[in-house]
Amino acid sequence: MKPSQIANELSLIDASPSKARGQNFLIDDYVAERQIAAAKIQPTDTVLEIGPGLGMLTHRLAAKADxxxxxxxxRKLAGYLAQRLPANVELITADALTVDFPPFDVMVSNLPYSISSPIIFKLLTYNFRNAVVMLQKEFAERMVAHPGSKDYSRLTVTTYYHADCRIIEDVPSAKFYPAPKVDSAVVEIVPRSTPFSISNEKFFFKITELLFQQRRKKIRTILKSKRLIDADYDLPYLDLRVEVLSPEQIGELSEAVWSLKNR
Structure with a gap:
C-alpha cells in the first residue's frame, strides 16, 4: 500500500499511526513477498502473526496457509481487520505480551520495535518450526552477534541456546509509513536442539542476565556481590568479563556455580 492509501484507510476508522505502539506500516510489496517466501509456509500450516496492522502480510499469509x-x-485496527480478513484468519484482540500463543507452526510478523525484546524471549519458549520477523536492525544484529563485539548480549546467548538465527536482508526506513528513524532487518529463527547441556535452565538464564547487566565488571565481582559465591572458589572465567565468553563458556560457568550451590 502507498502512504496515501494507508493514511486514507486509517482515517476511515479515525486512527493515526501510534508512536507509543511502534506503528510503522510496511509499504513495499516486494519486501513482504520475500519475507513470506523465506518462511516456506506449507498448505497445512498454522501461521502466527503479531501486530497485523492493516493486514498487508495477513492476506498474503492466508493465501498460503491453512x-x-x-x-x-x-482495537480500532482489530475492528478494521475483522471486516476484511478471509475466513481462515482467527483474529485475537489482545496484548501479545500477556496472552498465550495458540499452537502454531510458523511465525511471520513485522514486530513493533517497542515490544521486540519481550516478544522474542517469549517466542523462544514455544514449539514452532521457524519464524521470519521484521525487527529493528540494531536489535537483529544483537541476535546474531559474536562474543567480544559491542552487540553481544543476553539476547544473543538466549537466541543461540534455542535456535539458529540469521539476518536475511536489511530494510531501509523509507520502506515504512511513517518512516521510523532507524532501519530494519528481516530475521530467520529456526529452533534446534540446545547446543550444550544445562542442569537448570532457569538458573543459567538468571546468571546470564546478571552478568550482562554489569558486562564491564569482572565475573568474580558480580557473583560475589550477588552472594552466588562467598569466597575465591576455583571456578572458570572469574577474572574475565562476560562479553568475551561464548554461550558454551557461560553455560560451563553456570554449571560450576550451580554445582557449588548444591553441594
Whole structure:
C-alpha cells in the first residue's frame, strides 16, 4: 500500500499511526513477498502473526496457509481487520505480551520495535518450526552477534541456546509509513536442539542476565556481590568479563556455580 492509501484507510476508522505502539506500516510489496517466501509456509500450516496492522502480510499469509492467527492489541485496527480478513484468519484482540500463543507452526510478523525484546524471549519458549520477523536492525544484529563485539548480549546467548538465527536482508526506513528513524532487518529463527547441556535452565538464564547487566565488571565481582559465591572458589572465567565468553563458556560457568550451590 502507498502512504496515501494507508493514511486514507486509517482515517476511515479515525486512527493515526501510534508512536507509543511502534506503528510503522510496511509499504513495499516486494519486501513482504520475500519475507513470506523465506518462511516456506506449507498448505497445512498454522501461521502466527503479531501486530497485523492493516493486514498487508495477513492476506498474503492466508493465501498460503491453512490458518492464520493474528494478534492485534489496537482495537480500532482489530475492528478494521475483522471486516476484511478471509475466513481462515482467527483474529485475537489482545496484548501479545500477556496472552498465550495458540499452537502454531510458523511465525511471520513485522514486530513493533517497542515490544521486540519481550516478544522474542517469549517466542523462544514455544514449539514452532521457524519464524521470519521484521525487527529493528540494531536489535537483529544483537541476535546474531559474536562474543567480544559491542552487540553481544543476553539476547544473543538466549537466541543461540534455542535456535539458529540469521539476518536475511536489511530494510531501509523509507520502506515504512511513517518512516521510523532507524532501519530494519528481516530475521530467520529456526529452533534446534540446545547446543550444550544445562542442569537448570532457569538458573543459567538468571546468571546470564546478571552478568550482562554489569558486562564491564569482572565475573568474580558480580557473583560475589550477588552472594552466588562467598569466597575465591576455583571456578572458570572469574577474572574475565562476560562479553568475551561464548554461550558454551557461560553455560560451563553456570554449571560450576550451580554445582557449588548444591553441594
Amino acid at each position: 490458518k492464520v492467527i493474528a494478534i492485534e492489541t489496537d
